[in-house]
Amino acid sequence: MDNSLKGRVALVTGGTKGIGKAIADRLSSEGCKVVVTARTEPKENPNGHYFIASDLTQPESAESIAKEILTTFGRIDIIVNNAGANLSPGGGFSTLSDEHWITDWQLNFLSVVRINKALLPVMIEQKSGVIINISTGAAKQPIWEMTMSYSSAKAALNIYSKALANELGAKGVRVNVVSPGVVKTPLMLEFIENLAKSSNIKVDDAFKAVMDKVGAPLGRMADPEEIANLVAFLVSPEAKYITGINYSVDGGALPVV
Template sequence: MTPFISLEGKRTLITSGTRGAGAATVALFRELGARVLTAARSRPDTQDKEMFVSADLTTAEGCATLAAAVRERLGGVDIIVHMLGGSSAPAGGFASLSDAVWNTELDLNLMPAIRLDRELVPAMVAQGRGVVIHVTSIQHELPLPEATTAYAAAKAALSTYSKSLSKEVSPKGVRVVRVSPGWIETEAAVRLAERLAREAGTDYEGGKRIIMDSLGGIPIGRPSKPEDVANLVAFLASDRAGTITGTEYVIDGGTVPTV
């Protein structure tokens, strides 16, 4: 029986593929037959050396190194999944965000996608096919003013950039799609829930509830698993999604309360 989804032989770049949703996406793409190159600042022991690049993608030099590795090791690329993102901004609202903090958030959440697309998408256009997936965040719709203003703004910029790119390259055969996750139960999220649980004198489920309540609730009753996000990304990258471009797919358990 033909599988519903196959990525057999697809040359794929997935950034930040060593943990969380990125690692789950790398694993699923490889299971579905893709040739996957991934990157992070340091290589875990579990990563195949030949299909991993150690690079700091918050810098122009790191992005250039990765793009060169894509051309050398994969001979080009059919799918790009921009998983890289995160925030280290301090709490305290907008007044606590210095220029350096803003630059850090933009260099992590916006510029790597712009730089890598600029390096790699022209070859996709030349071959007349390809898929680019930008992973944004529901926080570009639901920013948390105390701590995520800069992160949310960077992800909003990524979303707008992605839409504009789709309008330019979709007529040339390259699909561009956004995936917008809510809270994902990654290793870091587990550690946060455990810490909150200890501070509140409750158990792990109680710690998760504290986080969900801070988001205004998750109607489905749980955060997404990394594998949930990977499943959505794989479908959107596959030929089954052949006419999907320029749109955003939210995966948040119903967190965003508006239409």
Template sequence: MENEFNFNNELAGKIALVTGGSKGAGRAIAERLYMAGATVIITARNKPEDTPFHFISADLSVAKGTDKVVEEVISNYGRLDILVNSLGGSETPGGGFAALNDEDWEETIQTNLLAPVRLDRGFLPQMIERKSGVIIHIASIQGKLPLYDSTLPYAAAKAGLINYSKNLSNEVASKGVRVLTVSPGWIMTKSAERMMERIANSSKTTVQEATQSVMNALGGIPLGRPAKPEEVAELVGFLVSPRAGYLTGTEFVIDGGTIPTI
């Protein structure tokens, strides 16, 4: 991977873990931290074909998966400086509350809320001992702008993550650890591109029209397009850097203006 940009090696010597780092925004974040000089570890269930990063295969929706990651990182590197909890997603059916069972709720909450909680709990002691560390929680604007018809448990889990992140920051800021939340709006990942193609094919419209229909469902995006994964990664790259040393306990929304309120 070529370092196309000069980030002044501001993360040189830092050990960073990015969950869900094999694709989408997680992959872009891992690449951004790598270009800034960090040693990057990524986790996912399946190993990507081409990666320069230390890869740990793990299912973070269960406790033994998070335990495996914590043990392997500490065993190999002795510490962790930066934790980016990027893993997230929703596979629940549409149709509102009546279409969802306990399993749907439990699986979504495990992946989107409890996985970050367990990883934080695993890595925080050594950060506190060294009085140094940064934790980023990737939430979603659905924590404030839920789409109840299709992602009710996901929105609830992300709202919980935002609240938890703020509470955690209050506890550990005085101990040298910064905790921040990044809440993206719609990101045009490769999977989102494929979804637009499927919508276009099924509705006999163009990909551009399919994309506009999704933006309309969100209430519109004032900037007129979804985010690029690299734009989210750039925000995270700044937040974990020494340049953001006075920032903690804050949620940063990156949504092109989607949320219509203050």
């Protein structure tokens, strides 16, 4: 993209591992000044991303993140709301407590709403900015025994993102969604291991069960870099007429067009 992102300030939540790290590293390689958040600072940070420790399930975290970014850099050009996780146990509705539902919605939906609300006034004042909300294919294809509360929170994120894109288009701010399928991340591998333990089956069998449920024709997990490639394009000027779209990166798993 010929360094079209050089000098842009980008925030990537959950940016120290998995998909978030791949996105942060890719944006950095394109010339962005990258800010990443996570609960704990990584032991290694070879690309020198600016780190802010934060627990996004806490309502006050968004304002403190926004204040530090604007104090340090004076602007924000790109927000990638990547932080999220399927934290609840499998087994369907009867296994989910109020706490499970609240935790999944705090992390996967409300944290995004808060981050955007805290930083959007600056983008609107600049008359420019891009927001990418990372969702999941499970928001369209929920797996009741694995992702019920997580899927519902991400489905809300999809609707919110479309509404936000409609509101902000005339103000120079674009909003899009990227919905990965099964991605080879530490969190996904941990999820499969936990599924194997809870189901009393081998890890290989748990992986096969997940892939059978997802039904991706490509027959494999995505690499985090494959998600990052799309995000890097969508935040670039080359995508300046694209807003309000939800992109599936799922190896063909979604059974409709």
